[in-house]
Structure formats: C-alpha cells, structure tokens
Amino acid sequence: MIELPIPGAYVLESPVWEDDRGYFREWFKWGDLDAVGVAFPIQQANLSMSKRNVVRGLHYSLAPEGQAKLVTCAYGELDDVLVDVRVGSPTYGLVEVVHLSASEERSVLLPAGLAHGFCVTSEVGALTYLLSSPFNADMELEINPFDKVLNVPWPLSDEAIVSPKDEKAPTMMERLWSGKLPPFRAALS
Numbered sequence: 001m002i003e004l005p006i007p008g009a010y011v012l013e014s015p016v017w018e019d020d021r022g023y024f025r026e027w028f029k030w031g032d033l034d035a036v037g038v039a040f041p042i043q044q045a046n047l048s049m050s051k052r053n054v055v056r057g058l059h060y061s062l063a064p065e066g067q068a069k070l071v072t073c074a075y076g077e078l079d080d081v082l083v084d085v086r087v088g089s090p091t092y093g094l095v096e097v098v099h100l101s102a103s104e105e106r107s108v109l110l111p112a113g114l115a116h117g118f119c120v121t122s123e124v125g126a127l128t129y130l131l132s133s134p135f136n137a138d139m140e141l142e143i144n145p146f147d148k149v150l151n152v153p154w155p156l157s158d159e160a161i162v163s164p165k166d167e168k169a170p171t172m173m174e175r176l177w178s179g180k181l182p183p184f185r186a187a188l189s
Helices: 030-035 173-179
Strands: 011-015 015-017 022-025 044-051 055-060 068-076 075-086 095-101 104-109 113-120 123-130 140-142
Touching: 055 075, 055 104, 068 075, 068 095, 068 113, 075 123, 104 113, 113 123
Parallel strands: none
Antiparallel strands: 011 104, 015 022, 044 123, 055 113, 055 140, 068 104, 068 123, 075 095, 075 113
C-alpha cells in the first residue's frame, strides 16, 4: 500500500500473473487494509462500463456512516480522480490523479469524504468498486467535473461525454457555501 498525499488515500499494488491464457490479479485483500489499520466493511459492489472520453464524477456521499471506496480498472484504461472535499482537511481541494489499467497491478482506496471521478482513456473501460456503505440517493452529491478552481487535468482526446447531472453540478465553492461538503475527521491515535 502506497500512501497518497491526501490523508487516508492509498494506491494498492498487487502482482499480475500472466500466461498464454491471459492474466490473474488479486485486487482486494482484507488483511492488507487491516495491517495498516484501515477498516473497510464492504456493503456494496458496483461496475461501470464506459467509452473513451466519458467523464464520470465528481461524486461523493454525505452518508452519516461515511462511504469509503476501493476502485480498480477491470477492463481497458482510465484515469481515476480523487478530490479532497472534506472541510478542515489539511489537503482540502487537493486533486490526485491515478492511472489505472486492467492489466496492471494498481487499485485506489478513497477514505470517506473524498469526491471521486474518472475518465476512460481506452476505447472502452470498466471501473469496478467496493463501497463501505450502500448507495443512498438522498446523501449522494456531485461537484462539476470541470470546476475551474479544481482544474482537474482530464485526459481527453476529444470532447468530454458527461451526464447532464454532472454537467450542471455545482462547483466545490457552491457546495461549500450551501453547507453540503463533508467534515474532515482526523484518525484517532
């Protein structure tokens, strides 16, 4: 596990075993997270399939129990985006981009309170992710992925393909002003 600059966020690396049939990769192992003190009770698993230049996000949850995510690329390639939107965090507003490929050994762990998005860079890409709390429509929010203050470096080769909901989403500042960003909760020692 490799710590990212955002507190609680990690890149997880695991070996890829290839042979003439293809490859095998173990992308989640509870013991690896437990060894560094990360509790991650899996409550839901999702799969998203998208074509090149699709931008999904930036999404986050205000669920009272929080919602951590463990994401990996199951097919193709994509750039995964994490944004620290936790009010009071020492890295509030920081954007991290991690390239993920189905044939490489990387996954990303996002702690509760981060906004998440991704952009597919191959013809087709699939992102699969585990959630620590189930989807709750009333608690799920979004920030405009093209917020000029965040300035996410989306790896677009053509015009972005974005849902109307994401395209019309408020900026991070608008979410802050409306009181709709999660608080930062520092880890207890």
